[in-house]
Amino acid sequence: MAKRPTPAPADGFASWSTQLRKGIIELMILSLVDQEQLYGYAIVRELKERGGLIAGEGTVYPVLRRLEADGLVSAAWSDEGPAGPRKYYRITQAGRTFRDRAWTEWETVAAALNDLGGKDRR
Amino acid sequence: MTQAEHTDVTRYLAAVRQGLKGLPARDVDDIAREIRTHLQEEIDERGDTASVLNNFGDPAEVASDIVERRVRPDDGPCVPHASLGRRYSAWATDVVIGLGPMLLVPTALTFSTLASDTAGSDPAMPVWIQISEHIAHWWLTALGYEGLPAPGPVAIGQWLLAACLLAWAVFYWMLLRRSRSASVGMWMTGLRGIRLDDDRIIVRERDIAQNPAPLGTHRNRWWILVPAVPVGCLCILLLIYYLWMCIGPFLPPRILG
Numbered sequence: 001m002a003k004r005p006t007p008a009p010a011d012g013f014a015s016w017s018t019q020l021r022k023g024i025i026e027l028m029i030l031s032l033v034d035q036e037q038l039y040g041y042a043i044v045r046e047l048k049e050r051g052g053l054i055a056g057e058g059t060v061y062p063v064l065r066r067l068e069a070d071g072l073v074s075a076a077w078s079d080e081g082p083a084g085p086r087k088y089y090r091i092t093q094a095g096r097t098f099r100d101r102a103w104t105e106w107e108t109v110a111a112a113l114n115d116l117g118g119k120d121r122r
Numbered sequence: 123m124t125q126a127e128h129t130d131v132t133r134y135l136a137a138v139r140q141g142l143k144g145l146p147a148r149d150v151d152d153i154a155r156e157i158r159t160h161l162q163e164e165i166d167e168r169g170d171t172a173s174v175l176n177n178f179g180d181p182a183e184v185a186s187d188i189v190e191r192r193v194r195p196d197d198g199p200c201v202p203h204a205s206l207g208r209r210y211s212a213w214a215t216d217v218v219i220g221l222g223p224m225l226l227v228p229t230a231l232t233f234s235t236l237a238s239d240t241a242g243s244d245p246a247m248p249v250w251i252q253i254s255e256h257i258a259h260w261w262l263t264a265l266g267y268e269g270l271p272a273p274g275p276v277a278i279g280q281w282l283l284a285a286c287l288l289a290w291a292v293f294y295w296m297l298l299r300r301s302r303s304a305s306v307g308m309w310m311t312g313l314r315g316i317r318l319d320d321d322r323i324i325v326r327e328r329d330i331a332q333n334p335a336p337l338g339t340h341r342n343r344w345w346i347l348v349p350a351v352p353v354g355c356l357c358i359l360l361l362i363y364y365l366w367m368c369i370g371p372f373l374p375p376r377i378l379g
Binding site: 039040041044056057058059061062063065066069070082083084085086087 | 149152153155156157158159160162163164166177178179180183184187188190191192331
């Protein structure tokens with residue numbers, strides 16, 4: 001069976017931006033569910049409202065499933081939703097450890113970029 | 123939500139489910155339920171079903187992304203493939219289950235004294251060879267050959283046996299094995315068939331991250347395979363033998379001399 005053709009990006013920046021968002025989406029989700037327990041749609045809405053941090057709404061659920069499978073978040077169903085049951089996510093201790101390490105890594109990268117003069121050249 | 127919107131969402135979720143084939147059924151239900159809630163809430167808010175479904179993404183890509191993120195051992199490549207030995211074991215087991223009865227039962231009947239007592243006029247010949255002789259006789263007569271020796275009649279019991287065995291083989295290989303993400307052979311060897319970018323990939327069950335981790339994922343089932351692999355080899359040899367024997371009667375007498 002033939003592979004689905006990958007559409008060519010409109011320009012290099014769009015592709016780079018998408019990859020960047022995909023790369024840090026775990027960190028963003030872990031940071032969100034650390035403050036309060038949230039369900040999928042609420043997480044998507046939060047990320048969109050904070051500057052369109054996601055490449056597509058459907059990209060959040062694969063990450064949530066993986067975080068759950070890795071034990072970085074715990075999940076529980078609740079019947080309170082108006083449109084159906086909601087699955088609420090909450091960060092675990094392992095998730096906090098991972099998030100702290102990821103933040104450190106992020107800050108290292110950001111600091112290195114600043115050292116390279118990223119801010120001054122804009 | 124209107125009936126039309128409900129139908130659109132259901133169709134979308136069916137496409138997602140199709141792409142999730144290979145993941146544990148409980149997980150697939152869980153994912154579909156969660157996405158349905160998301161879509162329903164957003165449609166209730168915005169009211170534009172087409173736009174909501176479009177924003178959510180292509181269902182095949184969403185499913186593929188979920189599967190790809192789930193099939194990723196911590197210390198291995200992103201999508202591991204099952205070893206050739208394991209895949210051969212699964213295939214041999216399916217040969218035994220699907221084709222085994224068709225090959226072994228007539229052979230066993232031929233060699234048993236019971237077959238000599240109950241079968242038709244030619245109990246020494248397996249039913250497939252008897253049938254092929256009849257078809258070949260009809261075929262060669264239609265081509266104009268005369269004076270061919272008429273094959274002995276096939277007992278009604280042999281016809282029924284042949285029909286049942288053939289039906290089982292077709293049912294197992296064409297329906298049971300093809301329509302599921304894990305055949306019996308794959309289950310025994312701990313394999314799963316998943317779909318990534320439209321390609322079906324065979325992976326080990328233990329390489330699919332699950333939460334909670336299911337009991338017995340790492341349990342070996344090789345003790346079941348110990349008889350399956352040699353019997354599978356025997357079945358393949360019998361299959362070659364019967365094919366060869368069934369071709370013989372079709373060769374015209376002029377060629378046979």
